[in-house]
Amino acid sequence: MRIARFTTGDDPRFALVQQEGDRTYLAVLGGDPLYMPAMPTGERIELGDGVRLLAPVIPRSKVVAVGKNYADHAKEMGGEVPAAPLLFFKPNTAVVGPDDPVVLPEFTREVSYEAELAVVISKVCKDVEPEDVRRYVLGYTVANDVTARDAQRTDGQWARAKGFDTSCPLGPWIDTDLNPEDVAVRSRVNGELKQDGRTSDMVFDVSFLVSYISRAMTLLPGDVILTGTPAGVGRIDHGDRVECEVEGIGVLANPVFRRA
């Protein structure tokens, strides 16, 4: 099942995504599938003009992200793989959806994309064992952990470098059936392949991460875990178009702007 959040110009609604050949339809749901069973209303809309996909979830509490969770990326950043997951937060004000612009802030001259598998939490969880994690996961989506590399180097803590408005594109939808153990994680800038890793190369896998995080803090429905990025990160700038892809989910594309 794929769950999208969308607008046709009014309040956001949720829908199941249905693929028929090369056409994509949205089977509209009543309510928010995070908090109630997915109930189709009967309305069906073709994805296209006048329909805008939104971030499939806006966390009411937190995005917890993991740094240096692929050995090849830790190496390209000049560091070692951490002994334990390296956790940081991105605020919900950083979340944008498919095709929303990533707006480069004034304080940075060096912004990078980071394609990541994102985990969407379905139920309140605390102190969950790795083998039980699947019961607390609604599904998976694609994230771009956009990072102001210069501020990341100078600030010490990463709140500004990884927390600025538009620094957390999520989408295009939540896939509830994905097996996250070994899928490709890729990015492209202006069509050129930049990252091409596999989740099987994560230092800490999804179950370990969610369990580890839940030992420190309660995860709430709609909380999102970003699981780290493979090697191949690099700069984006005004006028670029960045695509992040997770095999089996889809492509999250965003244009990049700098305010004049």
Added chain:
Amino acid sequence: MRIARFTTGDDPRFALVQQEGDRTYLAVLGGDPLYMPAMPTGERIELGDGVRLLAPVIPRSKVVAVGKNYADHAKEMGGEVPAAPLLFFKPNTAVVGPDDPVVLPEFTREVSYEAELAVVISKVCKDVEPEDVRRYVLGYTVANDVTARDAQRTDGQWARAKGFDTSCPLGPWIDTDLNPEDVAVRSRVNGELKQDGRTSDMVFDVSFLVSYISRAMTLLPGDVILTGTPAGVGRIDHGDRVECEVEGIGVLANPVFRRA
């Protein structure tokens, strides 16, 4: 005006705090004063048995905190004053209220209190100038930026060390009239004075901090800014009672527990 959030056993409500001699009354408000003008319902409750104060605000988006914002504290931590505000996040799941227990997590053996002045944002703001900040501040409350010092040293990023459940006591209420420029910030453990600083010794003052943060990220109504702690931090452990105080606001007291 002082705004409290409280419960008498049912849904949380808001109230204006009225002091009459040594008795404290809550003049109950309809709705949430963050989103509508403060409208007294006429009901009045004496603070005491059967009335529990809650955190005066649960941020819908974020708590942004500032590290090493007092020179004497930066020095006791073995560091320099940062050249720019050192920002990090605490999640809303870390927030607890007056008299709620601070529960020490299993992953740490060394937890510290940090008394701080907390700023509560009233209106959406982005790119606000320091001289305009006051228009976006609802008021001030007291925070304890509880920190797992050992995890802070080993983790690199501070999400776990400063983001665990119960690591952000807030209260006892929001004071909307405080002038934050030069008030005392104190803490006591089991009655013994530990910290005794003044906000006039902040490296970056409230207006600068809110303006600086707003250049990176949009602040929403109910977002909270913790402005850093003065020197004198130290350990708390099971059975302790920690009090944080900001002159002109009041005392935020919390018992400390470790799960057996």
